[in-house]
Amino acid sequence: MSLLLKRVTLPLEPFTLGLDAEIRSRFTAIFGPSGAGKTSLLDLIAGLRRAPSAFIQLDNRVLTDTASGFNVPPHHRGIGYVPQDLALFPHLSVRQNLLYGCKSGGADDPLFGLDHVLEVLEIQPLASRGVTELSGGEKQRVALARALLASPRLLLLDEPLASLDAPLKAKIIPYLTRIRDEFRIPMLCVTHDRLEALALADEIVVLVDGKIMQTGPVLDVFNRPANAAVAKLVGVETLHHGQITGVEDGLATVSVDHATLTALAPATAAREVFVCIRGEDVILQREAAVASSVRNRLSARIMALRPEGALVRVELDAGFPLFALVTRPACAELALHDGEQVTALIKTPAIHLVPR
Amino acid sequence: MTSEEWQIVWFTAWVSALSTLVILPFGLALAWALARRDWPGKSVVETLVSLPLVMPPVATGLILLKLFGRRGAIGGFLHDRLGFDIIFTWRAVLLALSVMSLPLLVRSARVAFEEVNPRLEQIACTLGASNWRVFFTITVPLAARGIIAGMILAFARALGEFGATIMVAGNIPGKTSTLSLTIFQEVQLGQDANAFRLLGVSVVLAFTAVWFSEFLMRRKRKMP
Numbered sequence: 001m002s003l004l005l006k007r008v009t010l011p012l013e014p015f016t017l018g019l020d021a022e023i024r025s026r027f028t029a030i031f032g033p034s035g036a037g038k039t040s041l042l043d044l045i046a047g048l049r050r051a052p053s054a055f056i057q058l059d060n061r062v063l064t065d066t067a068s069g070f071n072v073p074p075h076h077r078g079i080g081y082v083p084q085d086l087a088l089f090p091h092l093s094v095r096q097n098l099l100y101g102c103k104s105g106g107a108d109d110p111l112f113g114l115d116h117v118l119e120v121l122e123i124q125p126l127a128s129r130g131v132t133e134l135s136g137g138e139k140q141r142v143a144l145a146r147a148l149l150a151s152p153r154l155l156l157l158d159e160p161l162a163s164l165d166a167p168l169k170a171k172i173i174p175y176l177t178r179i180r181d182e183f184r185i186p187m188l189c190v191t192h193d194r195l196e197a198l199a200l201a202d203e204i205v206v207l208v209d210g211k212i213m214q215t216g217p218v219l220d221v222f223n224r225p226a227n228a229a230v231a232k233l234v235g236v237e238t239l240h241h242g243q244i245t246g247v248e249d250g251l252a253t254v255s256v257d258h259a260t261l262t263a264l265a266p267a268t269a270a271r272e273v274f275v276c277i278r279g280e281d282v283i284l285q286r287e288a289a290v291a292s293s294v295r296n297r298l299s300a301r302i303m304a305l306r307p308e309g310a311l312v313r314v315e316l317d318a319g320f321p322l323f324a325l326v327t328r329p330a331c332a333e334l335a336l337h338d339g340e341q342v343t344a345l346i347k348t349p350a351i352h353l354v355p356r
Numbered sequence: 357m358t359s360e361e362w363q364i365v366w367f368t369a370w371v372s373a374l375s376t377l378v379i380l381p382f383g384l385a386l387a388w389a390l391a392r393r394d395w396p397g398k399s400v401v402e403t404l405v406s407l408p409l410v411m412p413p414v415a416t417g418l419i420l421l422k423l424f425g426r427r428g429a430i431g432g433f434l435h436d437r438l439g440f441d442i443i444f445t446w447r448a449v450l451l452a453l454s455v456m457s458l459p460l461l462v463r464s465a466r467v468a469f470e471e472v473n474p475r476l477e478q479i480a481c482t483l484g485a486s487n488w489r490v491f492f493t494i495t496v497p498l499a500a501r502g503i504i505a506g507m508i509l510a511f512a513r514a515l516g517e518f519g520a521t522i523m524v525a526g527n528i529p530g531k532t533s534t535l536s537l538t539i540f541q542e543v544q545l546g547q548d549a550n551a552f553r554l555l556g557v558s559v560v561l562a563f564t565a566v567w568f569s570e571f572l573m574r575r576k577r578k579m580p
Contacts, residue, residue, distance in 0.1 A: 048478045074481040087479040091497045100493075101483025150483045 417523025468502020
């Protein structure tokens with residue numbers, strides 16, 4: 001899949017959406033704070049909104065070219081769109097909603113056939129109900145299924161999890177990963193939630209005030225923010241691949257490169273995870289043997305010290321790259337220097353595991 | 357009730373229903389264009405459509421008489437080229453009722469269209485539906501209550517229309533006589549008993565129309 005966006009300009013309040021991008025990954029998150037122009041961008045791609053200047057091409061097909069006045073209307077674009085409010089048709093039953101965009105029962109591609117889609121999203125029992133009788137998570141699944149049944153070549157998702165509470169989010173995420181993996185449709189997902197981006201996306205596009213700040217694989221962007229704006233958005237200091245090697249009493253043992261951590265086990269049975277640790281949750285200590293409740297004690301070497309205002313960002317090698325944020329006075333008191341050994345302490349609940 | 361009176365009742369109900377049907381496609385298109393699109397001259401058209409509501413019906417009738425008379429701009433054309441007349445025929449009744457009831461349909465349908473969430477229409481488009489399909493499967497069903505209410509109002513207005521009708525259609529027995537025109541005439545002639553019988557029929561017709569609309573609304577509410 002290749003989605004090409006060139007010379008896109010759309011005046012919004014209080015900024016102008018202006019970007020050039022080529023999106024190639026299977027699941028791309030458009031990541032940014034609310035009001036960054038993310039939904040407007042999806043509307044442009046779907047053809048629901050016209051920009052004064054834009055060139056949009058999906059694979060080999062030009063969809064919009066304002067320079068030559070060319071524009072494919074939304075109903076001929078083959079782009080599925082699940083908006084934030086889901087837009088289920090209130091006067092139709094769940095079944096009628098599902099079949100609205102369904103082309104001849106999806107006969108040309110059994111992958112998008114009714115039975116398969118309903119099975120993947122576990123919708124069969126809901127089909128005879130009215131739309132207003134569904135719960136939030138059920139509505140979400142029906143909206144996803146409806147978009148899939150139209151056999152789209154690209155699926156746009158606008159904040160698919162924003163309206164759901166945490167337990168429901170955890171339930172919907174596996175459906176989204178199943179769609180990603182089973183239907184092999186490229187997906188473009190707008191989100192302002194970094195955990196959502198981490199859980200789902202291969203690549204992310206960071207959009208702030210209508211401009212692209214950074215694009216790249218999720219880990220790269222989160223670990224190496226291109227500028228302060230991105231760093232502030234992504235928020236996590238340490239982000240690394242990990243593997244759950246065992247779960248006992250709700251605690252997971254996670255192997256991260258050459259280190260082993262104890263963290264709260266995630267709700268799913270996933271083994272591959274992202275390990276997220278905030279810099280302010282890492283405590284540095286000189287002596288190794290002090291009794292405390294902290295489960296994770298890692299012997300670490302200081303690789304670099306970077307002052308950031310009142311704080312110092314300490315880059316450590318704890319068997320994996322780890323970052324800590326300490327105050328300047330604390331840094332002076334402990335006399336931290338490059339190359340020295342320290343003990344890094346991390347409380348179990350401060351380690352966040354995001355299933356992949 | 358004499359057979360002439362039945363003929364008048366039948367003619368009035370039939371021509372009122374026909375005028376409601378005639379203005380429906382145009383009224384809905386106009387209401388949609390007013391609710392969903394911005395175009396030059398929109399406010400002028402908006403005002404023109406509502407004018408019959410606020411102008412004296414007799415004045416509207418006079419304008420129609422001048423436009424559609426044999427020497428009028430439209431009537432002259434129809435008479436010379438197509439060889440048919442409007443004024444003082446049943447077509448004049450239809451014309452007067454249509455013009456007088458159009459604003460009620462347009463206003464009601466416009467509000468109903470404005471209340472349909474445009475996002476639903478947009479998403480229907482992304483599901484592959486053409487603009488026409490979106491209009492008939494999403495917009496109209498969701499605006500149905502307002503549209504039906506507008507149609508009932510238009511029909512009821514047509515049933516009772518007097519001023520414009522008498523200007524363009526006169527009161528020709530067996531040809532253009534409607535309930536209102538006949539009631540007025542009977543009272544003028546001192547035939548109060550006849551007038552009261554027709555009055556009773558008017559009340560029944562009006563009551564049925566309003567009751568039917570309420571019935572439709574209730575059924576619509578119960579639907580999922």
